[in-house]
Amino acid sequence: MNILDIGALAQSEALANGSLTARALMEATLERIDAVNGDVNAIVALRPRAELLAEADRADATPRVGWLHGIPIAIKDLSDAEGLPTAKGSPLFAGTIAQKDSVFVARIRAAGAIIIGKTNTPEFGLGSHTFNPVYGPTRNPYDHRRSAGGSSGGAAAALATGMLSIADGSDMMGSLRNPAGWNNVYGMRPSWGTVPAEPEGDMFLHQLSMAGPMARCPRDLAALLDTMTGEDPKQPLGLSPAPSLPEMDTPSPTRRIGWLGDWGGAFTYADGIEDVSKAALDQLVALGHQVTAVPAPFDADAMWDSWTTLRSFAVAAGLGALYRDPESRDKLKPAAQWEIERGLGFTGQEVQQASLTRSDWYRRVTALFDEVDVLVLPSAQLWPFDVDQVHPTQIAGRDMDTYHRWMQVVVPAGLVGLPVVNIPAGFGAEGLPAGLQMIGPRGSDTALLQLAQQWHAATQWPQMRPPPLA
Numbered sequence: 001m002n003i004l005d006i007g008a009l010a011q012s013e014a015l016a017n018g019s020l021t022a023r024a025l026m027e028a029t030l031e032r033i034d035a036v037n038g039d040v041n042a043i044v045a046l047r048p049r050a051e052l053l054a055e056a057d058r059a060d061a062t063p064r065v066g067w068l069h070g071i072p073i074a075i076k077d078l079s080d081a082e083g084l085p086t087a088k089g090s091p092l093f094a095g096t097i098a099q100k101d102s103v104f105v106a107r108i109r110a111a112g113a114i115i116i117g118k119t120n121t122p123e124f125g126l127g128s129h130t131f132n133p134v135y136g137p138t139r140n141p142y143d144h145r146r147s148a149g150g151s152s153g154g155a156a157a158a159l160a161t162g163m164l165s166i167a168d169g170s171d172m173m174g175s176l177r178n179p180a181g182w183n184n185v186y187g188m189r190p191s192w193g194t195v196p197a198e199p200e201g202d203m204f205l206h207q208l209s210m211a212g213p214m215a216r217c218p219r220d221l222a223a224l225l226d227t228m229t230g231e232d233p234k235q236p237l238g239l240s241p242a243p244s245l246p247e248m249d250t251p252s253p254t255r256r257i258g259w260l261g262d263w264g265g266a267f268t269y270a271d272g273i274e275d276v277s278k279a280a281l282d283q284l285v286a287l288g289h290q291v292t293a294v295p296a297p298f299d300a301d302a303m304w305d306s307w308t309t310l311r312s313f314a315v316a317a318g319l320g321a322l323y324r325d326p327e328s329r330d331k332l333k334p335a336a337q338w339e340i341e342r343g344l345g346f347t348g349q350e351v352q353q354a355s356l357t358r359s360d361w362y363r364r365v366t367a368l369f370d371e372v373d374v375l376v377l378p379s380a381q382l383w384p385f386d387v388d389q390v391h392p393t394q395i396a397g398r399d400m401d402t403y404h405r406w407m408q409v410v411v412p413a414g415l416v417g418l419p420v421v422n423i424p425a426g427f428g429a430e431g432l433p434a435g436l437q438m439i440g441p442r443g444s445d446t447a448l449l450q451l452a453q454q455w456h457a458a459t460q461w462p463q464m465r466p467p468p469l470a
Helices: 008-017 022-040 049-061 103-110 153-160 177-182 218-228 273-286 300-324 334-345 348-368 405-415 445-459
Strands: 072-076 114-119 143-147 166-171 186-189 210-215 256-259 290-293 374-378 420-427 433-439
Touching: 008 022, 008 218, 022 049, 022 072, 022 114, 022 153, 049 114, 072 103, 072 153, 072 166, 103 114, 103 166, 103 218, 114 153, 153 166, 153 177, 153 210, 166 177, 166 186, 166 218, 177 186, 177 405, 177 420, 177 433, 186 218, 186 445, 210 218, 218 445, 256 273, 273 290, 273 374, 273 420, 273 433, 273 445, 300 334, 300 348, 300 405, 348 405, 374 405, 405 433, 420 445, 433 445
Parallel strands: 072 114, 256 290, 256 374
Antiparallel strands: 166 210, 186 210, 186 420, 374 433, 420 433
16 A cells, blocks of 8 residues: 555554655655645645755654654644744735744644645635635545635645645634545544643633644544643643543444434535435444434524624634734635624623523533433535635525534534544545534543544545545
């Protein structure tokens, strides 16, 4: 098998035992990028070839510093990697060179990874479709006319095509889950607090987004999660969970799986999404798990109002200064301006009410986990759409009233910071991939990864049906 098609842990083992060199891995990686990145546009700001090969040679000549020693990785272009541009998909930041690593990026680098460039993302990560005026759109490897999803679309497409064996992503509103599902790979949103953000600005109020790992198998997810996690002494609210990778050989026990379906009609699905999902649930039953339908456990409209309030409040906090400056305001995409305007207009009591609704949902879902171990929803409500479309305006004839309403299915987990693993769930009639969100209670990250590993051993969707590369 090609060394680019095996997992990151398998590459790490080969580098450790001397059957593979970092130079050979880098050469193969750059050849693959040359061959396919022009079609999908997943990796951006790629460092010069000579520079990367020289760093690979240094990795071969020095003692191993961690499991990622000599493995190429590209960082999602919302986070900083020292010496590389952090455009965030915005012309306002194009060419801005990072002076330091983001916290989790420093951990990845310390584990020996060679950072080769960045992965593409939508402007400021807004909208689950990766396109921006700096680098252009990322295309789905399974159909170049379609979206790769987002905001971790570049990372997901790079994994699917073998340009990377491991990648980071981040997730506020499905940005690890939707692109993983649409690219037939795994993506994990960890429990809140496990992967630290940056010790900048407010560190208490805005707890919606999480960084996490993406890979072609759950064992690699666990390995990268262990590297990224752990409290940052400069920040509050962090967690230092026990490592997940050592537990990955422990078989997953029988799980009580709750299928949330369309949430009592609140979530509209395109034709075929529920069919693929239910077929995957049948496979989980065949693996020995119990699957039951769960009625809508909470008011979807109340949850949506809470989410959109808190999201706009957070976006306005992060981008408000750019909006207040007339020169930079005009360079923000319409979705960003809309979010900021909403966020700046809320009263303190409106934000408080949104957080109370969030708290009510957390109390309800915590009680629900006394009845089931895992909740399941599709990772997206429709199939990858036209890459030239800004965002879907309808699903199955139902109008979408905001630029992100079509991703409402990811809100239940994201609103209250529950861990979620996207598993590849199969393919639709047009040959496009879909995924399932496996949602667990806070702190059940390892248990979800064990279940995902059992699923992977039985299905191996990323290996069984990779995208065509020519």
